[in-house]
Amino acid sequence: MTFRIIGQPAEPAMFDLPWTVPLAEWPRDRLVQVVRGISRHVVRFIYEGGILYALKELPVEAAQREYRLLRQLAARDLRVVEAVGVVTDRTHRDTGEPLGAILITRHLEYSLPYRTLFTSPGISDLRGSLLQALAELLVQLHLAGFFWGDCSLSNTLFRRDAGTLAAYLVDAETSEIHPTISDRMREYDLEIAQENIAGELLDLEGAFGPLPGIDPFETARALHDTYNSLWSELMREEIFRPGERYRLEARLRRINELGFDVKELELVTTHGGTKLRLQTHLVEPGHHRRRLMMLTGLDVQENQARRLLNDIMSYRARLEQMTGRPVPEAAAAYRWLDEVFKPTVEAIPPDxxxxxxxxxxxxxxxxxxxxxSESAKRDVGMERAVRSYVENVLRFVPDERTVLSTPELDPSAVEG
Known part of the structure; x- marks a missing residue:
């Protein structure tokens, strides 16, 4: 009866879990039921020290490899779940026979499995948001030299992001990291994703009936177009003639709007003379997110950051109008955080x-x-907006910090 934990689980009580029992046989009183996607391995959820953890049982080498990959991706600030540790050298408490390893990841708070998205309100264009979020995640991973190998809706979690969605990688079992990946590998990743997504949407149709406005095969094919459009916008080369600096600035702004930064520009001499060529050798996600973090310390999603930065900009303009003098951006952001953001959130009932x-x-x-304000033809103010939002909207929104499973929602995904 042995086991070994690699990593640093945050909760000491983790060491008292029944590691010498196959995960499928763990007692129900140690488990939490959480809605999740389809998995080829046994997956269970536990709640220790105020934190929800996902446990996945798989062969030792696969578990150790996936743990390392998730840690490497997290170190590059990519959207992945947090790998906490891996339990190896497990033997059965009764027979002494070897057991598989268990990969421990921290559950991503406020994340939604794709099945929940189709039964929850709030995403106006669910099909478009899903495709855009998944395409952005794939592009970010490919730019980092990461080959997913099993991209699917089941292997992805989604978080709301200012009316849209942000996608996070959950499963890296079949993945690889290279300095760069070839066009053929990128295309193969897309082919796998299309096949998986079509199957998952067909599975949803079988469980819930036709999905309004979503054809499984057409939606899966559309991922390819969405991905290629974003990849082309980031990676295509352009020739800029002297005097066309405005075109360069427009291109840079467009790339920033997509949530990426340009790391390198080139001056290239061609037969037509000296021209400026923009070549995005390396781009990184999170332009607005990092800027908001620097100004306010808030760590949010990219679209949320863009929206909050716009509100800071408007607040700064009002301050300058009232004072009649320029207000530094950092000073405006500090006052906005203290006088606008925090009081608004704190005005919501704690429950x-x-x-x-x-x-x-x-x-x-x-x-x-x-x-x-549109309905009233005047600005109603934040106080009235908060009261109305709480009473007419928020009270009817399901709690998304941790999505617990219910038979009515998804009987096939109930754990335990």
Whole structure:
């Protein structure tokens, strides 16, 4: 009866779990039921020290390899679940026979499995948001030299991001990291993704009936076009003639709007003379997210950051109008955080405050304020917007910090 834990689980009680029992046979009183996607391995969820963990049982080498890959991706600030540790050298407590390893990851708070998205309100263009989020994640991974090998909706978690979605990689069992990956590998990753997504959407149709506005095969094919459009926008080369600096600036702004940064420019001499060529050798996600973090310390999703930065910009303009003098961006951001963001979030009743992330709450309140102001033909103010949002919207929103499974929602995904 032995086991060994690699990594540093945050909760000491993790060491008291029944590691010498096959994961499928763990007692029900140690498990939490969570909605999840389809998995080829046994997956269970536990709640220790106020943290929800996902446990996956698989062969030792595969578990150790996936643990290393997830840690490497996290170190590059890519959207992946947090790998906490891996339990190896397990033997059965009764027979002494070897058991598989268990990979421990921390559950991504406020994340939604794709099955929940199709039964929850709030995403106006679910098909488009899913495709865009998954395409962005694939592009980010490929730019980092990462070959997924099993991209699917089941291997992805989604978080709300200012009315859209942000995708996170959950499963890296079949993945590889290279300095760069070839066009053929990227294309193969897309082919696998298309096949998986079509099957998963057909499975949803079988469980819930036809999906409004979503054809499984057409949607799966559309991922290819969405991905290629984003990849081309980031990677294509352009020739800029002297005097066309405005075109270069427009291209840089467009890349930043997509959530990426340009790391290198080239000056190239051609037969037509000296021209400026923009070549995105290396791009990284999170332009707005990093900028908001620097100004306010808030760590949010990319679209949320863009929305909050816009509100800071408007707040700064009002300050300058009132004072009649320029206000530094950092000073405006500090006052906005103290006088606008925090009071707005704190005005929400405590029992409702954890239903959504604070940045998503603030974004939705801004949307609600705009809607009320449009109807009233005047600005209704933040106080009234918060009251109306709480009473007419938030009270009816399901808690998304941890999505627990219910038979009515998805009987095939109930754990335990």
């Amino acid at each position: 409702l405050r954890t239903k959504l992330e604070p940045a998503e709450l603030f974004h939705q309140i801004l949307e609600h304020r705009w809607f009320l």
